[in-house]
Amino acid sequence: MRDADPTEIPEPRSNPYLIGHDAAEKDYLQAWSSGRLAHAWLICGPRGIGKATLAYRMARFALAQGAEPDAADMFGAPPVKTLNMSADDPVFRRVAAQGHGDFRIVERGWSDTKQTKRKTVIGVDEVREIGGFMSMTPAEGGWRTVIIDAADEMNSNAANAVLKVLEEPPRRALLFLVAHNPDRLLPTIRSRCRRLDLRPLAQTQVTMLMGRYRPDLKAADVTALAVLADGSIGRAMELADEGGVALFRDLMDLLAEAPRLNISRLHALSDKALKGDVFRTLTGLLSWWLARMATEGARGGLDTLAEIVPGERDLARKLLTAAAPSAWAEVWDKISHLARRTDAINLDRKRSLMLMLMSVESAATLGKAA
Numbered sequence: 223m224r225d226a227d228p229t230e231i232p233e234p235r236s237n238p239y240l241i242g243h244d245a246a247e248k249d250y251l252q253a254w255s256s257g258r259l260a261h262a263w264l265i266c267g268p269r270g271i272g273k274a275t276l277a278y279r280m281a282r283f284a285l286a287q288g289a290e291p292d293a294a295d296m297f298g299a300p301p302v303k304t305l306n307m308s309a310d311d312p313v314f315r316r317v318a319a320q321g322h323g324d325f326r327i328v329e330r331g332w333s334d335t336k337q338t339k340r341k342t343v344i345g346v347d348e349v350r351e352i353g354g355f356m357s358m359t360p361a362e363g364g365w366r367t368v369i370i371d372a373a374d375e376m377n378s379n380a381a382n383a384v385l386k387v388l389e390e391p392p393r394r395a396l397l398f399l400v401a402h403n404p405d406r407l408l409p410t411i412r413s414r415c416r417r418l419d420l421r422p423l424a425q426t427q428v429t430m431l432m433g434r435y436r437p438d439l440k441a442a443d444v445t446a447l448a449v450l451a452d453g454s455i456g457r458a459m460e461l462a463d464e465g466g467v468a469l470f471r472d473l474m475d476l477l478a479e480a481p482r483l484n485i486s487r488l489h490a491l492s493d494k495a496l497k498g499d500v501f502r503t504l505t506g507l508l509s510w511w512l513a514r515m516a517t518e519g520a521r522g523g524l525d526t527l528a529e530i531v532p533g534e535r536d537l538a539r540k541l542l543t544a545a546a547p548s549a550w551a552e553v554w555d556k557i558s559h560l561a562r563r564t565d566a567i568n569l570d571r572k573r574s575l576m577l578m579l580m581s582v583e584s585a586a587t588l589g590k591a592a
Contacts, residue, residue, distance in 0.1 A: 231435050231459055234274035234371070235327070236318040238309045242427050243276055246418040247305050250280055253416070254287075260416035261391035264373070266404045267420035270456020274371045276420070277398040278317065279305040281367040284396050285324055286313045323361035328352065328370040344370070346379040353387045356395035366395040373399035374406040381408050388414040422453020425528070431455045436462055443467045449530050450507065464503045469494070471531050473507060476579065478537050481544065481586035488579060492572045501571040505561040508578060512554040520547040544586040553585045 231237065246265070253259050263280065265273045283305045307314050316322040328348050330340040352368055360366050370376070376384065385408060387397065397415075404412060423431075428448040432439065432455070439447075439462060446467045451458035461467070472494075476487050495501040518524045519542040529535045541550065557578045564574040 231431075231455065233318075234272075234278050235320070236309070237275045237278070238307060238314065240272050240275050240279060241431070242423045243272060243420050246276060246420055247279070249418060250283075251303060251305070254283075259396075261395065262388055262397040262399065262415040264399045264401060264404060264407075264412060264415035264417045265420065266401050266417060268422055268452070268454055269402050270451075270454035270458075270460075271420055271422055272455070273400045273402075273420055274369070276418075277369045277371065277400050279307070280398055281325060281369055281396070282307050282311075282313055282317050284365040284367050285317065285322060285362075286311070287364060324364065324366045326352070326355055326368045328368065330375060342375075344373075344376040344380050346377070346383055349376065349380045349383045352384065352397075353392075356387060356397070357392040360394055364394070366392070367398070368396070369398045369400065371400040372402055373411075374401045374403045376407075381411060385411055385414075423455060424453070425449060428453065428455050428458050432458055432462070435459065445528075446470070446530050449528055450510070452510070461503070464499060466503055466507065467531070469500065469504055470507050470511075473504065473511075474531055474534050474537055477541075477582060478533060480541065480583055483579065483583045488576060492575045492579070495571045495575045501564070501575060502561075504575060505557065505564075505578065508582075509554060509558050509561065512550055512557065512582075515541065516547040516550040516554060519550070541582075541586055545588070549585055553581050556581055 250263070263277075265277055267273050286307065309315070309318075313322065317325050320327060328344060330342070330344050331348055333339050333341045349370070356366050356368060358366065370384070373384070384397075384399075388411060391397075399407075399411070399415060401407060404417075425448045428451055429444055432444045432447060435455075436444070436459070443462075447458045447461055450461055450466060450470060472491050476483060476491055479487075491504075495504055514527075515524070515538045518527055519538070524535065524538055524542070527535070560574055560578060563569060564571060
């Protein structure tokens with residue numbers, strides 16, 4: 223197995239490092255040590271905060287233990303207190319290479335023979351063998367483990383197949399379900415799992431991780447990314463790769479001219495939406511910022527927020543003076559709908575982004591006139 227590049231976040235299966243979720247790890251270890259281990263674990267939370275990495279840590283731990291969880295061995299040794307495992311450990315390396323006989327990972331399959339694009343859902347074909355695999359005697363005398371990443375991406379047939387396994391859980395088998403949106407899962411699946419709700423990372427934690435994985439970035443950009451990512455190191459890394467901070471500055475500079483946007487600058491920024499994933503990045507940043515502004519404006523907490531880039535807080539105050547938070551919530555809803563529609567039916571991205579930005583202009587103009 224090729225060693226991971228220390229300046230990139232490794233895939234969850236090959237990542238030995240996790241911060242911010244000590245409480246969830248403690249719950250799992252306590253359940254293990256008590257001898258009352260749930261057969262299925264539902265690991266929930268926003269994207270990019272380490273859910274799958276935690277699932278792999280939990281699975282590796284089980285694979286490295288004996289046949290039965292116990293608070294202490296026959297010599298009275300204390301229970302294990304950590305899920306940490308060296309990347310050089312044989313169990314770690316075999317799981318990372320998907321070569322452990324007692325481990326399986328279920329993900330969305332490939333939609334093309336070159337394996338360049340994933341399917342949109344996990345189908346029944348991907349989960350069909352779970353029941354049989356988990357019911358077999360562990361090949362190495364310990365536990366059989368399966369991770370489904372992400373369980374809320376299963377279609378109805380796949381979900382029903384997993385439910386059958388949960389209804390009659392095999393002995394010495396553990397199922398770990400990663401879910402970005404657990405409400406999409408069948409209630410009967412949720413009720414049969416021990417649930418771990420992971421919280422977004424603190425800004426200081428995202429900042430520390432960005433220093434670990436992207437030491438090339440300027441301190442000001444790292445600080446901005448830590449806020450824009452909303453507690454998700456995965457999102458922070460995506461934004462860094464997409465030039466998210468520069469795009470956000472461009473967005474703030476343009477909106478600072480509201481209620482009359484500069485047409486040339488409007489076209490220039492919208493032209494960028496035609497390149498790669500810039501449309502998704504820009505619309506995501508615009509939608510996120512408007513929601514943040516409207517929410518904190520309604521709470522009266524705008525002054526307590528960290529300023530993302532120079533001038534951003536003054537712009538928020540200006541727009542909130544021009545129109546009430548409820549009006550900006552309506553603009554957010556309109557923009558979010560148009561972004562989804564543009565992606566769904568492949569509308570012209572430049573035109574869509576211009577309409578979104580002009581809706582901000584309209585709200586500022588109408589609010590000021592009122």
